[in-house]
Amino acid sequence: MKEETVNQLRPPAASANALDRRQFLMTLGGGIIICLSPSFPTLAAEAYSATGSGASKDFNAYLRIAPDGRVTCFTGKIEMGQGIIISLAQMLSEELDVPLNSVDMVMGDTDLCPWDAGTFGSRSTKYFGPELQAAAAEARAVLIQLAAERLGVPADRLVTKAAMVMDKQAPEKKVSYGDLAKGKRIERHLDRGQPALKPASAYTVIGTSPLRTDAVAKVTGKAKFTGDITRPEMLHARIVRPPVHGAKLVEIDTAAAEKVPGASIVRDGDLIAVVHPLPDQAEKAFNLIRTKFTSPPSDLNDSNIFDRLLSRAPEPSLVAEKGDLARGKAQASRIIESTYRQGYVAHAPIETHTAVAAFEGDKLVVWASTQSPFGAQRSLAAALKLPERNVRVIAPFVGGGFGGKNPGRQVVEAARLARVTGKPVQVAWTRAEEFFYDTFQPAAVVKIAAGLDASNRIVFWDYHVYFAGGDKAPTFYDVPHQRTQESGGWMATGSLHPFATGAWRGPNGNTNTFARESHMDALAASAGMDPLEFRLAHLKDKRMIRVLEAAAATFDWPRGKAPSGRGLGLSCLIYKGTYVAAMGEAEVDKTSGACKMKRIVCAQDMGRVVNPEGAKMQMEGCLTMGLGYSLTEMVRFKDGELLDLNFDTYQIPTFSALPKIQTILVENPEMPPQEGGEPAITCMGALVANAAFDATGVRFTELPITPQRIKAKAGTS
Amino acid sequence: MIETIEFKLNHEPTRLAVDTERTLLWVLRTDLGLTGAKYGCGIGVCGACTVLLNGEALRSCQVPVLDAKGKEVLTIEGLARNGQLHPLQQAFVDHGALQCGYCTSGMILNAYSLLLRKPVPTEDEIITGMEDNLCRCGAHQRIVAAIQTAAKQMRG
Numbered sequence: 015m016k017e018e019t020v021n022q023l024r025p026p027a028a029s030a031n032a033l034d035r036r037q038f039l040m041t042l043g044g045g046i047i048i049c050l051s052p053s054f055p056t057l058a059a060e061a062y063s064a065t066g067s068g069a070s071k072d073f074n075a076y077l078r079i080a081p082d083g084r085v086t087c088f089t090g091k092i093e094m095g096q097g098i099i100i101s102l103a104q105m106l107s108e109e110l111d112v113p114l115n116s117v118d119m120v121m122g123d124t125d126l127c128p129w130d131a132g133t134f135g136s137r138s139t140k141y142f143g144p145e146l147q148a149a150a151a152e153a154r155a156v157l158i159q160l161a162a163e164r165l166g167v168p169a170d171r172l173v174t175k176a177a178m179v180m181d182k183q184a185p186e187k188k189v190s191y192g193d194l195a196k197g198k199r200i201e202r203h204l205d206r207g208q209p210a211l212k213p214a215s216a217y218t219v220i221g222t223s224p225l226r227t228d229a230v231a232k233v234t235g236k237a238k239f240t241g242d243i244t245r246p247e248m249l250h251a252r253i254v255r256p257p258v259h260g261a262k263l264v265e266i267d268t269a270a271a272e273k274v275p276g277a278s279i280v281r282d283g284d285l286i287a288v289v290h291p292l293p294d295q296a297e298k299a300f301n302l303i304r305t306k307f308t309s310p311p312s313d314l315n316d317s318n319i320f321d322r323l324l325s326r327a328p329e330p331s332l333v334a335e336k337g338d339l340a341r342g343k344a345q346a347s348r349i350i351e352s353t354y355r356q357g358y359v360a361h362a363p364i365e366t367h368t369a370v371a372a373f374e375g376d377k378l379v380v381w382a383s384t385q386s387p388f389g390a391q392r393s394l395a396a397a398l399k400l401p402e403r404n405v406r407v408i409a410p411f412v413g414g415g416f417g418g419k420n421p422g423r424q425v426v427e428a429a430r431l432a433r434v435t436g437k438p439v440q441v442a443w444t445r446a447e448e449f450f451y452d453t454f455q456p457a458a459v460v461k462i463a464a465g466l467d468a469s470n471r472i473v474f475w476d477y478h479v480y481f482a483g484g485d486k487a488p489t490f491y492d493v494p495h496q497r498t499q500e501s502g503g504w505m506a507t508g509s510l511h512p513f514a515t516g517a518w519r520g521p522n523g524n525t526n527t528f529a530r531e532s533h534m535d536a537l538a539a540s541a542g543m544d545p546l547e548f549r550l551a552h553l554k555d556k557r558m559i560r561v562l563e564a565a566a567a568t569f570d571w572p573r574g575k576a577p578s579g580r581g582l583g584l585s586c587l588i589y590k591g592t593y594v595a596a597m598g599e600a601e602v603d604k605t606s607g608a609c610k611m612k613r614i615v616c617a618q619d620m621g622r623v624v625n626p627e628g629a630k631m632q633m634e635g636c637l638t639m640g641l642g643y644s645l646t647e648m649v650r651f652k653d654g655e656l657l658d659l660n661f662d663t664y665q666i667p668t669f670s671a672l673p674k675i676q677t678i679l680v681e682n683p684e685m686p687p688q689e690g691g692e693p694a695i696t697c698m699g700a701l702v703a704n705a706a707f708d709a710t711g712v713r714f715t716e717l718p719i720t721p722q723r724i725k726a727k728a729g730t731s
Numbered sequence: 732m733i734e735t736i737e738f739k740l741n742h743e744p745t746r747l748a749v750d751t752e753r754t755l756l757w758v759l760r761t762d763l764g765l766t767g768a769k770y771g772c773g774i775g776v777c778g779a780c781t782v783l784l785n786g787e788a789l790r791s792c793q794v795p796v797l798d799a800k801g802k803e804v805l806t807i808e809g810l811a812r813n814g815q816l817h818p819l820q821q822a823f824v825d826h827g828a829l830q831c832g833y834c835t836s837g838m839i840l841n842a843y844s845l846l847l848r849k850p851v852p853t854e855d856e857i858i859t860g861m862e863d864n865l866c867r868c869g870a871h872q873r874i875v876a877a878i879q880t881a882a883k884q885m886r887g
Contacts, residue, residue: 094831095829095830095831095832095868096830097830225824225825225827226824226827228832229823229824229827229829229832230816230820230824231832232829232832232835233807233816233820233823233824233829233832233835233839234767234807234808234810234811234816234820235765235766235767235768235806235807235808235836236767236808237832238766239769239833241766241769241770242760242766292753292757292761293757293760293761294753294754294757294761295753362867363831363833363867364769364771364777364779364831364833364834364865364866364867365769365771365831365833366770366771411831411832412831413769413831413832413833414830414831414833414867414868416867442770444773445771445772445773445774627827628827631827631830631870631873634869634870634872634873635830635868635869635870636869637869638869638870638871638872639867639868639869660772660773660774660776661771661772661774661776661777661865662772662774662776666865666867667869667871668862668863668865669857669858669859669861669862669864669871669874669875670858670859670862672858672871672872672875674872675872
């Protein structure tokens with residue numbers, strides 16, 4: 015394996031043609047190797063929750079202790095900026111008692127790493143972490159056993175520290191892990207049951223914030239992303255694309271393109287591309303191709319899409335219910351009804367979808383910017399009719415994913431073109447292709463009716479979400495009579511949406527939290543109560559109360575009813591196992607319509623925190639990225655045609671949009687680690703909308719809250 | 732047109748026979764094997780392809796390689812000297828001013844050019860100076876802090 019091909023800082027000496035898993039384990043050579051079987055509890059749980067089937071997958075190594083004492087962690091997870099390259103290493107280092115700098119990470123390589131559902135849903139630390147710790151605990155038990163034999167000391171008298179096993183009664187009696195692994199070949203397979211793990215109170219590595227191990231590679235330009243991978247004789251491809259989804263090619267003239275020296279046109283069924291050894295020359299030739307498409311008629315645009323969604327909504331299904339809505343309505347003295355909308359939002363990672371495909375012998379090797387190397391392997395095997403074991407997918411560093419790099423269209427395109435040209439092929443989407451084939455966060459609608467009684471208590475809550483999904487829709491507030499319904503999931507398929515839609519950071523949390531927390535604010539305003547006071551009055555959940563109080567203390571939340579003119583807003587949420595409360599201050603210019611968030615305080619309880627600084631980076635990233643869908647980001651389209659195909663018109667947050675962000679990790683060390691990469695982004699829509707309400711007295715029920723919308727509803731001129 | 736041009740690339744004299752209409756970005760990434768500058772948007776809007784030409788930050792996806800003739804080109808690969816990270820690089824590491832790392836080369840080089848022009852920048856000047864470099868991960872706050880730290884260190 016060549017060093018430039020992977021995101022590993024010290025790749026193992028295994029063949030690029032590693033065969034099946036059994037042979038792969040042999041190629042690892044000596045040392046101590048720990049595998050987990052698919053029936054291992056957390057692995058099975060993840061397989062089940064990711065695929066819905068508990069898919070049976072082959073075992074593979076989780077870690078290896080080499081005779082030189084270095085420890086390698088193998089994980090099918092990928093590094094796309096979320097920082098698991100360090101936090102997973104910390105979990106391994108902690109449980110195995112080895113220095114952090116002796117741990118090497120091998121990530122996202124389907125030949126080398128254990129099967130993995132994909133890197134999404136803030137699951138890496140929560141699900142993979144425990145597997146890795148179990149493997150490490152098993153390895154430590156093996157080492158103690160070996161040391162007992164070597165030192166002639168009973169195992170129960172031995173302790174481990176800094177990659178050494180020693181006699182606690184006579185510390186000079188000791189042996190290093192590397193020495194124990196020398197000349198050995200020990201392979202352990204963990205099945206059911208969990209080896210005894212260290213108590214959290216003994217942690218010295220988990221809970222600290224060492225610097226990211228990928229940072230130096232990334233500041234020096236040495237970190238390899240998929241587009242940086244080259245192979246001998248590699249061709250770069252540009253693929254002919256339709257102008258709108260569903261368009262059919264009726265005419266193509268490639269004569270001029272073929273005259274560009276070195277360029278050739280290749281076809282594989284409906285895939286037509288120009289290939290060239292240089293990417294810019296491929297583009298030059300591509301620009302000379304003339305095409306004619308027939309496009310399906312469409313009168314859909316970014317305004318009428320919501321009516322279409324509502325008109326096509328299937329019968330609702332019940333998500334949650336409590337009490338009796340009719341009774342609640344009878345008790346209400348005031349009812350507030352509102353409809354909330356959010357348009358399509360793009361992932362827009364700065365690295366576009368890229369893949370390099372090369373046939374090496376009977377094996378297809380594909381480097382890909384993907385969040386799901388094993389998913390890509392499956393797609394490739396199916397599309398090229400190859401056995402999965404003949405397909406190897408390697409995910410180098412990924413330049414941002416946010417849920418958009420799960421599908422693998424570019425992966426299959428590169429492989430098909432490699433097969434038809436007989437040469438390695440790189441497909442790197444242009445920015446326009448990235449927007450065109452993005453799986454947007456779906457446009458969605460939420461309708462809420464809720465009532466207050468004479469004492470300002472919410473007596474009923476009737477919630478109906480269309481196409482954002484019901485998973486995070488039920489309210490956690492203490493309301494006696496409530497119902498939550500959903501129509502269509504967030505993964506709606508078929509012809510409903512004019513574009514592909516899919517998971518977007520915090521799937522189904524962004525729209526639902528925007529709606530719920532906006533409506534809570536509207537109720538508080540109607541009650542003439544401070545929005546924090548009003549929420550606390552409807553909360554019994556101690557974790558939620560704690561994060562709200564933590565945020566309020568740091569923010570110095572001045573209690574009072576909204577709108578106060580000060581531009582203060584808050585929002586809170588539960589995201590699977592993580593609790594978030596955020597407070598912010600907005601400045602709204604009623605003349606220009608500009609809304610600027612000046613300050614945000616965000617408190618999060620995510621259970622035990624493996625790397626606090628890394629967790630804060632994720633929270634800051636969430637809040638900053640969330641400014642986009644709250645204030646500027648909406649995919650515009652007209653007659654079915656996308657109008658935003660680059661960053662000149664699709665405005666993601668820039669430096670000038672940046673508020674002062676303070677993050678607080680609310681300690682909860684007894685709870686295992688929960689989600690971190692997504693929860694906080696889902697607070698942003700309501701946080702901004704509620705702050706804008708406090709500033710202007712106008713409630714904004716549609717995201718994003720653009721200057722045009724502010725001027726239209728709250729403008730002074 | 733193929734022409735042999737000479738320029739300094741990361742402090743070293745370089746001679747290259749190249750179609751001079753090609754953009755600097757793709758010549759760097761292919762002929763010269765320097766992949767630190769990235770493609771992000773292709774229209775000079777995102778800044779991932781930023782390199783320095785005689786100390787000025789430019790969008791290499793918009794610059795023909797001919798423009799480099801007789802000048803000094805600095806890419807991210809040339810910023811660290813003698814195995815020592817540049818203070819900006821070190822500050823980005825120390826502040827955690829990156830996540831996925833894809834925009835990082837452009838961020839650092841744009842900041843470098845900014846500090847050449849304004850060795851003592853105010854926070855507002857940093858924000859204005861960095862405004863046109865896009866980061867999707869949301870590392871902005873830490874990038875601003877890293878530039879402030881590096882500016883102090885570079886002044887000594």
